[in-house]
Amino acid sequence: MSAVQQIDAIIVGAGFSGMYQLLSLRDKLGLSAKVLEAADGVGGTWYWNRYPGARCDSESHSYMFYFSKELVHEWEWSERYPQQPEILRYLNYVADKFKLRPDIALNTRMSNAQYDEATSRWLVSTDTGERYSAKYLITAVGCLSSANLPKIEGLKDFTGQWYHTGLWPHAGVDFTGKRVAVIGTGSTGIQAIPVIAAQAAHLTVFQRTPNYSLPARHAPLTPEFKQYAKAHADDIYKIMTTNTNGHPFAIVDRSALAVSSEEREAIFEEQWKMGGFQFRAAFNDILSSQEANDTAADFICNKIREIVKDPATAELLSDIDHPFAAKRPPIDADYFETYNRDNVSLVSIRQTPIERITASGIKTSEREYAFDIIVFATGFDAMTGSLVKMDINGRDKRNLKDYWQAGPRTYLGLQVPGFPNMFTITGPGSPSVLCNMLPAIEQHVDWITDCIRHMQQKGLDRVETTEQASQTWQQEVDRAANATLLPKVKHSWYLGANIPGKPQVFMPYAGGLAHYREICNNAVAQGYKGFEFNH
Ligand code: NAP
Numbered sequence: 001m002s003a004v005q006q007i008d009a010i011i012v013g014a015g016f017s018g019m020y021q022l023l024s025l026r027d028k029l030g031l032s033a034k035v036l037e038a039a040d041g042v043g044g045t046w047y048w049n050r051y052p053g054a055r056c057d058s059e060s061h062s063y064m065f066y067f068s069k070e071l072v073h074e075w076e077w078s079e080r081y082p083q084q085p086e087i088l089r090y091l092n093y094v095a096d097k098f099k100l101r102p103d104i105a106l107n108t109r110m111s112n113a114q115y116d117e118a119t120s121r122w123l124v125s126t127d128t129g130e131r132y133s134a135k136y137l138i139t140a141v142g143c144l145s146s147a148n149l150p151k152i153e154g155l156k157d158f159t160g161q162w163y164h165t166g167l168w169p170h171a172g173v174d175f176t177g178k179r180v181a182v183i184g185t186g187s188t189g190i191q192a193i194p195v196i197a198a199q200a201a202h203l204t205v206f207q208r209t210p211n212y213s214l215p216a217r218h219a220p221l222t223p224e225f226k227q228y229a230k231a232h233a234d235d236i237y238k239i240m241t242t243n244t245n246g247h248p249f250a251i252v253d254r255s256a257l258a259v260s261s262e263e264r265e266a267i268f269e270e271q272w273k274m275g276g277f278q279f280r281a282a283f284n285d286i287l288s289s290q291e292a293n294d295t296a297a298d299f300i301c302n303k304i305r306e307i308v309k310d311p312a313t314a315e316l317l318s319d320i321d322h323p324f325a326a327k328r329p330p331i332d333a334d335y336f337e338t339y340n341r342d343n344v345s346l347v348s349i350r351q352t353p354i355e356r357i358t359a360s361g362i363k364t365s366e367r368e369y370a371f372d373i374i375v376f377a378t379g380f381d382a383m384t385g386s387l388v389k390m391d392i393n394g395r396d397k398r399n400l401k402d403y404w405q406a407g408p409r410t411y412l413g414l415q416v417p418g419f420p421n422m423f424t425i426t427g428p429g430s431p432s433v434l435c436n437m438l439p440a441i442e443q444h445v446d447w448i449t450d451c452i453r454h455m456q457q458k459g460l461d462r463v464e465t466t467e468q469a470s471q472t473w474q475q476e477v478d479r480a481a482n483a484t485l486l487p488k489v490k491h492s493w494y495l496g497a498n499i500p501g502k503p504q505v506f507m508p509y510a511g512g513l514a515h516y517r518e519i520c521n522n523a524v525a526q527g528y529k530g531f532e533f534n535h
Contacts, residue, residue, distance in 0.1 A: 002129055009033040009136040009452075010113075010124045012390070014104050015044015016091065017425040017441045018140030020065060023098050024449040025136075029456060035100075035140075036126055038109040042095045045142045046087045050172070051165035051188065051377070052195035054084035057331050058436040059276065060221070061229040062248040064090065066237045067442060071097065073230055080219050081276075081331070105130070112391045113137055115420060120461040120534070122421065135461075136452060137422045139387060143433045146385030148378050148499060150183075154357035162374040165192060175199040178372040181362055183354075185211050187330040189377030194338045196375065202343045204369055206362070208350060209491055210320045212300050216331040217275025241443070244512035246436035249278055256283035256292035268299045280325050287325055287484045297324040307336040314339075316348050323485040327492050328433065382493040383428045383507045384408050394419035395464075407496070407505030411465035411473045411530050412520055414447065420464035423448045428507040429477050433494070435513045443513070447520050455533065462534040469530030480511035 009025050011018045014037035025033045039047045056063050060077035074097075075090060082090075095101055109127045115137075116123055122137040147166035155162065163173060165188045180200040182189055185207045197203045221229075229236065236248050243250050256264055264283075271279040285292040301318040308314035317336065338344055352366040361370040387408075388401040398418040403409065410416050413430025414423055425444045426432035432440050455463060481487050486494060487506050496502035509516055523529045 002131055004123070004131045004133050005034075007032045007034055007132050007134045009138060010110070010122065010132055010134040011035045011138045011140050012110050013037060013044055013140035013142060013145075014039070014042040014095075014106070015046065015140065015142055016065070016438065017142070017445060018044065018138075019091070019094060019098075019100055019104075020067065020441065020445045021138055021140055021425060021448065022100055022103055024445055025452065026103065027098070028449060029453055031452070031456070033103060034132065034134075035104040036108045036110045036124075037104055037106050040107050041088075041092070042100075042104060042106075043088045043091045044140075045145055046084055046091060048145070048147075048166055048168070049188075050084055050168040050170065051163075051192050051375075052173075052175075052199075053191035053193075053333070054165075054168075054188075055081045055191060055216075055218075056087060057081065057187065057216070057277065057328075058246075058438070059248060060086075061225075061236060062240055062246070062436055063087070063438050065094065065438065065442065066233070066240075067446075069233070072233045076226060078220060080221060081216055110390055113393065115394045115422075117395060120420065135421060137392075138425065138448065139390075139422070139427070140425045141386040141390075143383045143426055143437075144380040146381040146389060148381050148385075149376055150378050151500075152354055152357050154363075157359045158357050158361075158374065159359050160361075160372045160374065162376065164376045164378070165189075166380060173373065175373065177201050179361075179370060180204070181206060181369065181371045181374045182377055183349075183374065184377035184379065185209070186377065186379055187328060188379070190330040190332045190335045192375065192377055193344075194332070194334045197338045197341055197344045200343065200373075202345070204371070205344065205346050206349050206354065207316065207346060209322075210317055211327070211330060212297070212320060212324050213330040213332045213335050214277070214279050214300070215272065215275045216333055217273075218333055240436065240439045241517070242514050244514065245277070245281075245434065246431075246439035246513045247277055247281070249281055251281040251284050253284050255285045255289070256295050257285070257289070261295075264295055265299070268296065272299075272303065276331055277329070280329065287323075287486070290323065290485060293323040293325075293485055300324060304336050308339050310339070313346050316346055322489040322492075326485045326489045327494070379493055379498055381499050381502070382496070383433070384496070384502075385499070387424065387427070392419070392422070394422065405503070407503040408507060409470045409474065411469040412516075412523070413509065414444065414520075415463070415465040415531065417465050417467045417470050420462045423451075429473060429509055431509045431511070431513045431516050434508045434510055440513060443517055443520070447524075450524065451528070451531075454528070458533075460533045460535060463528075463531050465531050473530075476511070477509050478506065480509055481506040484510050486510055 008031035025031045060082040124132040183206045304318040352364040392400040408428035410429040413427040
């Protein structure tokens, strides 16, 4: 057994959040830190999600670190929405520029973490046999990193190939001449379907819940825009950090119901042409008023019926049962247009459920389909999946998975009662997935770094949030969600409803990133209200 290595902090995960946390602890506070990363490269979500068509839905000039002006000015994005390989290149560039690699242990999974009350330290072991004693344990595991492979009977009998989009092979998959099935029409499926359709002999899409999607209008960035984004970096950052969603545009302060239907239609039309999430930001009540939301939903459903030529297919795609944007809306490149191709067909598994996977394909209640390749675009055990998979044991041997049996309990999504000196970057109870992730990550890392600086300066051994603070925070998380239409989607991963048996609790904080930042700052101003420190 290897000797226990003494270190200030263990960080789990080498994506955006883990790398920025490492840099902050090491270079701003002068602490020793080690990142444990299961993959053989940095990148986190963007290391694993290599499926065809994978791109970010935040615009490239906002999906980057802003903590370093030099980095902002050095890096150049090529497209409006960056593709996965470009984001991975960016993350590798960051790792090299800030010399992070020596402090990242790749191919290393944290297998167990145990808090030791006698020393106020975390004892961490890895699957490679390393052991650490660390004052701080920081999870940077991402919100959408634990792939959800549905338990459909018969998968082991399938003689073709199958893949989950979140665990895509590095060598890629050649769909040429193949009969392909895609199960799932969330953001991932909607990105992958047009690309697979362009290659496959035939593509059959299995849709459970029809989904809204907005055109992304992908395009290379012009030299003028690149220059503008650099010259106005401070202004862009200010917009991102002072609005609800962390995107580089503000929500227009007008109700969808305060304008005439002609004016509203013209505004939606203009946004549809521009593409992206700005559509959702055209009015301020799309996510809070059902009536306002209906106007956006009707507009999109009419577009689907206009685009899709076969009326039966159009009907299946536009028969949407939830408010627009109450699930994170996908943005796409010719998604609905793809159903006009001769080699694409759509099966509603609401109408004809999948019964089983067979040796040669998929059998629904209606018939059997033959496939060479099945692609599961079936999402993630979101927000908590990766955290509870790790064997984390806090004070009094409190196990995280057991403690969260009835749903995640956190204060501000930053700390969990009973888990002293553990911080969860973009943990459940924080805005995270309801935002552009980058400003959310930077805000969390900065807050955690400041808290650790405070402890180091004051010679404090331990910080732990209280049960009371976490209960009060959960009430605020529920209040904020209930002020929106988000909880109306009963099958959403925001609620954990996509995972059979997972407790259904609305997990992200819907009060908006700017408001949340204020709450976090106020807690500090009030002497870290909701946290207790010990010498
Ligand atoms: P998702 O939104 O959870 O979608 C999963 C899809 O699989 C849904 O259509 C779901 O149907 C279906 N499904 C799940 N289990 C099934 C089963 N047992 N049988 C049949 N169908 C099943 O997952 P995702 O598309 O991977 O997206 C997750 C999140 O990742 C997004 O909301 C977004 O935040 C992020 N993302 C972002 C980007 C981007 O930046 N552009 C790209 C991809 C993903 P139901 O709806 O009926 O459950």
